[in-house]
Amino acid sequence: SAKKLGRNCYQFFEDSMNEEAQERLRIESALRNALVRQEFVLHYQPQLDLATGAIVGVEALLRWQHPELGMVAPQRFIGLAEETGLIVPIGAWVMRTACAQAQAWRAAGLPPLRMAVNLSARQFAQPDLVQSIAAVLAETGLPPACLELELTESLFVDDVARAVALLHELKNLGVALSIDDFGTGYSSLSYLRTFPIDVLKIDRTFVGQIDGDSDQAAIVVSIIALAHNLQLKVIAEGVETAEQLAFLRAHECDQVQGYYFSRPVPAEEFAALAQATASGVAALASA
Numbered sequence: 001s002a003k004k005l006g007r008n009c010y011q012f013f014e015d016s017m018n019e020e021a022q023e024r025l026r027i028e029s030a031l032r033n034a035l036v037r038q039e040f041v042l043h044y045q046p047q048l049d050l051a052t053g054a055i056v057g058v059e060a061l062l063r064w065q066h067p068e069l070g071m072v073a074p075q076r077f078i079g080l081a082e083e084t085g086l087i088v089p090i091g092a093w094v095m096r097t098a099c100a101q102a103q104a105w106r107a108a109g110l111p112p113l114r115m116a117v118n119l120s121a122r123q124f125a126q127p128d129l130v131q132s133i134a135a136v137l138a139e140t141g142l143p144p145a146c147l148e149l150e151l152t153e154s155l156f157v158d159d160v161a162r163a164v165a166l167l168h169e170l171k172n173l174g175v176a177l178s179i180d181d182f183g184t185g186y187s188s189l190s191y192l193r194t195f196p197i198d199v200l201k202i203d204r205t206f207v208g209q210i211d212g213d214s215d216q217a218a219i220v221v222s223i224i225a226l227a228h229n230l231q232l233k234v235i236a237e238g239v240e241t242a243e244q245l246a247f248l249r250a251h252e253c254d255q256v257q258g259y260y261f262s263r264p265v266p267a268e269e270f271a272a273l274a275q276a277t278a279s280g281v282a283a284l285a286s287a
């Protein structure tokens with residue numbers, strides 16, 4: 001009967017809710033232990049200057065290698081880490097590890113790079129954010145200009161006045177600031193004038209569709225023009241094809257990042273890639 005069917009559906013719904021809740025609980029309790037068990041690792045993805053082909057930056061991207069769950073992608077745990085507040089100690093670990101790595105690469109003679117680190121809303125809300133970043137810079141010896149903080153537009157909506165003040169404090173440290181996933185969030189164009197931002201990162205949903213969809217292409221062209229009119233640099237994320245690269249080059253995008261050049265890779269692999277690219281660029285320049 002329909003009634004019985006309804007009950008079965010409800011039962012099914014309840015079971016899948018339970019499964020989802022259980023999965024969440026499992027991940028949450030595993031997440032609590034992940035830091036002490038040293039299960040996190042950073043992978044690094046190059047950012048290239050379009051005019052020279054040189055690697056000028058690198059984004060640190062968090063990975064979680066759980067002994068039973070396997071490699072857990074950030075999308076599966078960053079939200080939960082944010083809700084539980086665990087993102088604060090995890091984010092502090094990311095900041096320390098990324099800055100120490102950048103300083104180690106400088107000491108090893110790698111070409112100069114800016115290390116980009118993602119900041120979450122919860123981290124942005126910490127009253128000691130500026131001091132904690134200053135402490136990491138002092139502790140690792142990384143020059144502030146070698147660090148870039150990636151922020152999303154969602155961080156600015158709650159309290160614009162606080163956000164502006166905080167961004168100025170961060171700028172006063174000497175670090176660079178970028179807006180990640182630009183164009184996907186709440187975009188008030190007016191804040192771009194008043195916020196001390198250095199870089200716009202065009203979200204990969206726009207970049208991924210520039211070969212097919214002329215509306216997306218128009219958006220990419222507009223973001224590049226907007227950035228340049230405001231004296232900001234612009235990076236295209238998620239570049240996967242030669243066609244996308246050619247389009248971005250034709251429209252004078254400053255930098256590119258994406259699988260076309262490299263996926264995010266472990267530190268040793270990144271160092272080899274950066275060395276090889278630097279010799280390639282030098283050979284090109286002297287040819």
Ligand code: C2E
Pocket residue numbers: 045060061062073074075078091094118119120150180181204237238239240257258259260264
């Ligand atoms: P995001 O900051 O926008 O990072 C870029 C994401 O795009 C990365 O995914 C990267 O692997 C992926 N990507 C890069 N190039 C391509 C491409 O050509 N094609 C495609 N399809 N994808 C590409 P990932 O590493 O899975 O990270 C996802 C998100 O998780 C990040 O997006 C960021 O929001 C968050 N996240 C990662 N690491 C951290 C962290 O240390 N702290 C915080 N708060 N968030 C992080």
Ligand code: MG
Pocket residue numbers: 059118150180
């Ligand atoms: Mg990012």
Ligand code: MG
Pocket residue numbers: 180181201203204237
């Ligand atoms: Mg992004």
Ligand code: MG
Pocket residue numbers: 180181
């Ligand atoms: Mg993102």
